[in-house]
Amino acid sequence: MRIAIFTETFVPALDGVVTRLRSTIDELLKIGDEMLVIAPSYGEGPAYYHDVPIHRVAGVPFPPYPQIMLAPSNPRVGRALKKFGPDLIHAVNPFVLGSGAPFYAHRMGLPLVASYHTNVTTYARYYGMGLGERAGRWWTRTLHNRAQVNLCTSETTRKYLSENGVERLHVWPQGVDTARFHPGKRSPEWRSKLTGGHPDAPVLLYVGRLGREKNIGSLKNVLRAMPGVRLALVGDGPARGELEEEFAGMPAVFSGTRRGAELTAAYASADALVFPSTTETLGLAMLEALSSGLPVIAARAGAAHEVVEDGVSGLLYDPDERGSLVTACRRVLTDADLRARLREGARRSAETKDWETSTRALRGYYEMALAAR
Structure with missing residues (x-):
């Protein structure tokens, strides 16, 4: 399977989303899948993660939180996707860069999977952006409801998103590297x-x-x-x-x-x-x-x-x-x-959780999206 992954954060950044994404890519490579990652540019950030190419998109720091890069999609993203020829698009935490994923999925006739990892709209009130919280919930619902499959990382989050109008929700299981963290x-x-x-x-x-x-x-x-x-x-x-x-x-x-x-x-x-x-x-x-x-x-x-x-x-x-x-x-x-x-x-x-099981569940959701399309 050829998978194009839009993500709002990736290496060299370090957070829970990047850790999950890196571990998932590692497992998908073992299966034999091919990927293209579309991510914000962080100065001299790497052009590859293992053998997976990273298409970097220029952005600007988010003022209240400069470590976050706001990188709107642009025509070069479309050219990179066309050259790669994906079977499916996965938008990870779509908000700015990931907002282009539904457009390109529709334009290229591809299924879209979207996954929700960070309570961005709730965080808005901690940075004096109350109006942004209301608008953010509408934006999250709008983006996710254009996907054939929506994923989240817990039952609690699934319930929250469902109450906010997000449809076609499934839980992407937890994972951890038990050999590394010991x-x-x-x-x-x-x-x-x-x-x-x-x-x-x-x-x-x-x-x-x-x-x-x-x-x-x-x-x-x-x-x-x-x-x-x-x-x-x-x-x-x-x-x-x-x-x-x-x-x-x-x-x-x-x-x-x-x-x-x-x-x-x-x-x-x-x-x-x-x-x-x-x-x-x-x-x-x-x-x-x-x-x-x-x-x-x-x-x-x-x-x-x-x-x-x-x-x-x-x-x-x-x-x-x-x-x-x-x-x-x-x-x-x-x-x-x-x-x-x-x-x-x-x-x-x-010891009951591992990235292999988590990723095989994800791949099942990819197949579900392909069948739905």
Whole structure:
């Protein structure tokens, strides 16, 4: 099968969407499929991912969040598609660049699959764009309803999209690389880095974008209530400067973006992952933590309950109940037996998910779209 993939973000950018897309492409290559990726330009970004060509589209930074590139489609995209000759188009999180996917699918007589990964319209209110939130929901519905098949990453998101008028919805299963993210990657060196040179202290880990929508500031309450506990934040984003000021004088380490062996060691070397976001469509960091044998303490919101089994692989807390987060962190960090059980449950949970199964499900949806066309 020849698949053209429109995506609003791709390498060298690093986020949950890019991780899922890279892992999916890896599996599709094993099957023998051929792909063309159409993605924003990031300066000197690579022209290929493995053997898959990347057609780069010029764009401009999104002002509230400069790491995001707004790259409208242009006639060169059409020429690249015509040269490649796809059997199907997959629009990943269509919004700006991906808005061209329905046009080209119609023009070329191709089936369109669209997948929803990020709650873009909900994020709008965190950046002072309330009007944009209403318009964004209309735009999302309009784009997705031109696809033969629409995918999302959780049942919670499927329900949300259905209530907002998106049709022909299916869930694209979770996946994680359990060989890469493994408890055996624990590192004394990284334990020391995460704790700011206090490796014997309990340490909570946050991994992800440093953005206003992630509710990271709530973690200050844990550090105030539990003297001696350390917090390590791995990632970057538009709110990093604000957060560094907020956490000034507290036992918090900002490690920046980490990749490869550094990232896997960070997961395996902490005591628990804290995930305070209430706006996630899935939360890939939670899956990577579980695979690393790391208990997850997550807000009972969004799709967290579909990833974390409360009391088995982690603890879910009520983000609206004062003290609930602190109570959950105290339970995990002070009860060694509970922490050991959660570690075992975390790894066991992750072992039921893999990218091969996830990608074979995706390919089934591709075949469904081809049949519908």
